[in-house]
Each structure stands twice: as C-alpha cells, then as structure tokens.
Amino acid sequence: xxxxxxxxxxxxxxxxxxxxxxxxxxxxxxxxxxxxxxxxxxxxxxxxxxxxxxxxxxxxxxxxxxxxxxxxxxxxxxxxxxxxxxxxxxxxxxxxxxxxxxxxxxxxxxxxxxxxxxxxxxxxxxxxxxxxxxxxxxxxxxxxxxxxxxxxxxxxxxxxxxxxxxxxxxxxxxxxxxxxxxxxxxxxxxxxxxxxxxxxxxxxxxxxxxxxxxxxxxxxxxxxxxxxxxxxxxxxxxxxxxxxxxxxxxxxxxxxxxxxxxxxxxxxxxxxxxxxxxxxxxxxxxxxxxxxxxxxxxxxxxxxxxxxxxxxxxxxxxxxxxxxxxxxxxxxxxxxxxxxxxxx
Numbered sequence: 356x357x358x359x360x361x362x363x364x365x366x367x368x369x370x371x372x373x374x375x376x377x378x379x380x381x382x383x384x385x386x387x388x389x390x391x392x393x394x395x396x397x398x399x400x401x402x403x404x405x406x407x408x409x410x411x412x413x414x415x416x417x418x419x420x421x422x423x424x425x426x427x428x429x430x431x432x433x434x435x436x437x438x439x440x441x442x443x444x445x446x447x448x449x450x451x452x453x454x455x456x457x458x459x460x461x462x463x464x465x466x467x468x469x470x471x472x473x474x475x476x477x478x479x480x481x482x483x484x485x486x487x488x489x490x491x492x493x494x495x496x497x498x499x500x501x502x503x504x505x506x507x508x509x510x511x512x513x514x515x516x517x518x519x520x521x522x523x524x525x526x527x528x529x530x531x532x533x534x535x536x537x538x539x540x541x542x543x544x545x546x547x548x549x550x551x552x553x554x555x556x557x558x559x560x561x562x563x564x565x566x567x568x569x570x571x572x573x574x575x576x577x578x579x580x581x582x583x584x585x586x587x588x589x590x591x592x593x594x595x596x597x598x599x600x601x602x603x604x605x606x607x608x609x610x611x612x613x614x615x616x617x618x619x620x621x622x623x624x625x626x627x628x629x630x631x632x633x634x635x636x637x638x639x640x641x642x643x644x645x646x647x648x649x650x651x652x653x654x655x656x657x658x659x660x661x662x663x664x665x666x667x668x669x670x671x672x673x674x675x676x677x678x679x680x681x682x683x684x685x686x687x688x689x690x691x692x693x694x695x696x697x698x699x
Contacts, residue, residue, distance in 0.1 A: 383497040399497035406501025412577035424469020432477035525645030536634035
C-alpha cells in the first residue's frame with residue numbers, strides 16, 4: 356500500500372533539527388519540573404517542541420503564537436470554571452468559546468487552535484487559578500528554552516537549497532538556449548517541436564523553486580547569529596536570479612514564437628543561422644554567470660571566462676515571409692543580451 360503524501364515528506368528533516376528538538380524538550384521538562392513542582396510539565400515540553408523551527412525567526416513566531424494561545428486559553432478556562440463550576444460539558448463549551456474568540460479577533464489558525472487546546476487541557480486537568488498560573492509559567496519556560504536552543508546550537512542557515520535550486524535553473528536555462536539554437540537551422544518534426552515546448556516550460560517552476568529557496572534562505576538569516584557570514588552569498592544569489600528571470604521569459608517566448616511560426620524553410624534564412632549562433636553564445640554566458648556566482652553543481656568542464664556575447668547582432672531584412680519570426684527572435688535576443696552584457 357502506498358503511503359499518502361499527506362503523512363510523508365519528500366525528504367527527511369536534518370538529523371540536527373531532530374536532536375535540537377529533543378534537547379529543548381528534555382531541558383524544558385527538567386527546568387519546568389524544578390520551577391513548578393507538583394505536576395508533569397507537559398505544557399513546557401509541548402512549547403519547546405513546537406518552538407524549535409527551521410529558522411530562528413520562525414521560532415519567534417511560533418513562540419508568540421504558542422504563548423498567546425496558552426494565556427488566552429487558560430484565561431477562558433479559569434473564567435468559565437469560576438462561573439459555571441466543573442461539569443463535564445464545560446470542556447465542550449470552553450472549546451466553542453475559545454474558537455469564537457479566536458475568530459472574532461482574526462487569530463491565525465495556529466493561534467486559534469492553541470487557545471482551544473489550552474482551554475480544554477486546563478479544564479480537564481485542573482481549573483484553579485494556581486494551576487492555570489503554573490501552566491502559563493511552564494509554557495513560557497518551554498518557549499524560552501526552545502528559542503535559546505534553536506539560536507545557540509548551530510542555528511539553521513538555508514543557503515544550501517537556494518544554491519542548489521539556482522544552479523539547476525541556470526543549467527536548464529543554458530540547455531534550453533542550446534536546444535533552440537540547435538533546432539533553428541534544421542527541419543523539425545511536430546513531435547520534436549512539442550518536446551521543445553514541454554522542455555522550455557519547465558523553466559517557470561524551476562524559477563519559482565529558486566525564488567522560494569532564496570526567500571527561505573533570507574528568512575533563515577533574520578535574527579540569526581550566523582547571518583553575517585552568509586548575507587553576501589544570498590545577496591549574490593538574489594541578484595543572479597533577477598538577471599536570469601527575464602531571460603527565462605525571453606527564452607520561453609522565443610521557443611513559443613518558433614513553434615507558432617515554424618515551417619520547413621525557416622532554416623534557409625541567413626539570419627536564422629546567425630541567431631542560432633547568438634543563442635549558443637547566450638547559453639555560454641548564462642553558464643558563466645552561474646559559475647561566477649558559485650552556485651552551479653560541480654561541472655565536468657569549466658566554462659570559458661570570456662563572455663561570448665561580445666557585440667550586438669546585425670542582420671539584413673529576411674528575404675521571405677519569415678520577418679515576423681525573425682523580428683520576434685531578434686527582439687528577444689536583444690533583451691537577453693541586455694541582461695547578460697554590462698553595457699557600461
């Protein structure tokens with residue numbers, strides 16, 4: 356039987372993250388049990404476990420969510436307990452009231468759930484003011500320990516996925532330019548034209564994945580003690596992505612124009628051969644830009660460090676009815692050159 360994707364991740368979390376979560380939970384349990392004796396420090400352990408997140412900034416967000424949820428939930432539980440006593444149905448009433456209050460104040464789903472769960476647990480385990488205060492203190496202890504552990508024990512910096520996804524995007528973009536360059540001068544079958552479109556459309560999700568990974572890397576540096584050593588790397592990755600993104604759009608557009616206006620005589624146009632050569636040069640310069648930014652996987656051979664797009668392409672007007680396609684390719688090629696070549 357296949358395990359549903361909803362309960363199984365595509366890749367494992369880092370083992371270090373598991374160790375940090377376990378360490379924070381154990382430390383919170385021991386410290387809260389010493390500070391607030393008499394009850395098992397379940398609230399502290401849960402808070403520490405939830406607060407240890409993939410980044411320090413996310414830990415602070417989760418800490419705020421957990422703290423506010425517990426405090427509001429405890430207040431609701433104690434208030435209902437003092438007003439209505441402790442019949443069994445009061446637990447259900449507390450859950451409904453907690454959810455309505457969270458809705459009224461437009462709390463996030465996580466905060467709303469924390470309010471309802473905390474109210475339910477307090478009423479189920481003990482609704483006296485002393486018990487409620489102890490649970491708040493216990494939660495705050497778990498929150499603080501979770502933040503400290505995540506910040507001090509190798510705080511995560513998510514530059515690796517950003518570097519990987521940006522390198523894959525650059526490699527595929529250069530390959531797409533090369534494929535189009537190879538296709539332009541030669542007759543193509545309908546099947547091969549479809550393959551070109553399918554392959555080039557992969558660039559958009561790859562660009563989105565690279566953008567998401569860079570954003571996650573930037574977010575992981577917020578409030579991170581290790582941020583100074585990695586900030587410049589992510590800045591360079593962001594700059595490279597901003598250079599490559601328009602080229603992705605132009606490459607998809609050029610391939611689409613070729614697909615829409617193709618006929619077997621296109622390869623006879625002298626301008627097409629020149630454009631194909633410029634596309635190969637553009638592919639070279641994309642690889643060079645990725646190589647300079649040091650984000651590509653280890654290449655089999657290094658790209659020449661001399662830029663290939665050394666001069667704008669000038670062609671004569673096409674002699675046949677292909678002027679729409681030639682003009683479209685020339686304009687997109689001009690834009691690609693503008694991204695790759697420093698005109699200054």
